[in-house]
Amino acid sequence: MTNAATPARVRIFDTSLRDGEQSPGFTMSGAQKVLFAHALADLGVDVIEAGFPNSSPADFNAVQTIAREVRTTTIATLARCHPADIEACARSLQNAAAPRIHTFISTSPLHREHKLGMSKAQVIEHTIMGVELARRHVDDVEFSAEDALRTEREFLVEVFNAAVEAGARTLNVPDTVGYTTPAEIRALFEYLRANVRGGNDVVFSAHCHNDLGLAVANSLAAIEGGARQVECTINGIGERAGNAALEELVMAMKVRGAYYNVDTGIDTPKLLATSRLLSRITGIQVQRNKAIVGANAFAHESGIHQHGMLKNRDTYEIMHPQDVGWSDSQLVLGRHSGRAAVADRLRQLGYVLEDAQLDQVIAEAKALTQTQHVVSDRDLQRLVEGESFGPGWRIAALSLTDYGHRTRAHVDLSDPDGRHVIQSAEGDGPVAALFAALAQATGVDFELESYEVHSMGVGRDARGEANLSARIDDEVLAGQGTSRDVLEASAIAWLDIANRLLRDRKVLPRLAAVNG
Structure with a gap:
């Protein structure tokens, strides 16, 4: 020195x-x-x-x-x-x-x-x-x-x-x-x-x-x-x-x-x-917890950390996110988030709720984290407006067939109304074919920003986890899926994003009128 x-x-x-x-x-x-x-x-x-x-x-x-x-x-x-x-x-x-x-x-x-x-x-x-x-x-x-x-x-x-x-x-x-x-x-x-x-x-x-x-x-x-x-x-x-x-x-x-x-x-x-x-x-992404530029570098989900951030951001951040190119810190609403963070996010969205209403929204948001990584602003808006979350698109079955340098994916999906939709598509490899079939079946398509798969656990209990992210209109949406089969986990993660997009498209006009 x-x-x-x-x-x-x-x-x-x-x-x-x-x-x-x-x-x-x-x-x-x-x-x-x-x-x-x-x-x-x-x-x-x-x-x-x-x-x-x-x-x-x-x-x-x-x-x-x-x-x-x-x-x-x-x-x-x-x-x-x-x-x-x-x-x-x-x-x-x-x-x-x-x-x-x-x-x-x-x-x-x-x-x-x-x-x-x-x-x-x-x-x-x-x-x-x-x-x-x-x-x-x-x-x-x-x-x-x-x-x-x-x-x-x-x-x-x-x-x-x-x-x-x-x-x-x-x-x-x-x-x-x-x-x-x-x-x-x-x-x-x-x-x-x-x-x-x-x-x-x-x-x-x-x-x-x-x-x-x-x-x-x-x-x-x-x-x-x-x-x-x-x-x-x-x-x-x-x-x-x-x-x-x-x-x-x-x-x-x-x-x-x-x-x-x-x-x-x-x-x-x-x-x-x-x-x-x-x-x-x-084509190689940095890990989410990478210092400075990782997706979690300025993200906070723990209720204790979020409470401190709301009081004074210096409690848990030693630099401003804008200093390195991030637009702001993120208080991620997930299963570890506390009451203060949810209430603050709702106030930012223009909602001031009574204690009983707030408790209900928090309980429903916690339940939602059982099926998706985080609770977005639009998710909170829908919960406040009383909208129930249906099951969305789900996988009934999938199979893949390789021939030559191409792969054909065959998917059997259950749509939000419980009807079966069957679709096949080809691609240069199993993942490309699978995502193409899902896009054709659901009518939703988006460009992935990152795609990662890894193993959770060891031995017979090991499961595959897939993490996807897509950038849509300057917003990054993340999807996660787990299964004993990594391709099924990838399909679940893809549908996680697709279901979120479909819900957003459905309620955006009504929310715009409510908040107008």
């Missing part, structure tokens, strides 16, 4: 397009990488690591396009201390407004022996060659000592001394395998800053992996030790367990600004939109 009066600036180096994109499940097309690079620049990151140009022609072309189009931030490319890698970086960055070549070599005993087959002297020789060659092409050169946290301290100083003398402006200290702890990495940065020649004239950088779940904590500790650049990714994507999550790091520095006395140039209200863009591009 610094005691300076003016907050120090910490550079945000985003490697979502390099370290993040190369991890399983997160590969992006060239066009997607360019789109996301523009979003990162708009977010305000200082450095975008756009890729590893010598790894493939596609990566080279994507980097070249990003370098040409993104003009407001530094564009970095990665290279081993190999001439071919560095030359490819230089060619891809020819049109960049602010180019950086980021070159690296492994330094730990384990990597020297088993990965490189090099002596300490050879590692230093390659370091000098790589940095000097990169400096012939660009002024801004970053050097990384791969597996730095498992490298002998004295040798790490030797390597960094050589890199600084060869022209490196930024020295990166990667915890490549997520091995370190906060106290250890803080001490290492303090040691390096005190012992590397010219250490006051370069920027020390931290690149922490999350194998032990400590990437953000270690990055913050590195800042306490003097790091003034942190390398991170949106949503924490990256090799194995990922990297330090940009949104968590930035908000930790912002919320605890008085402690760290550092600042960044990130436009934090754009964090949520950037996170969601990455999820749409990769």
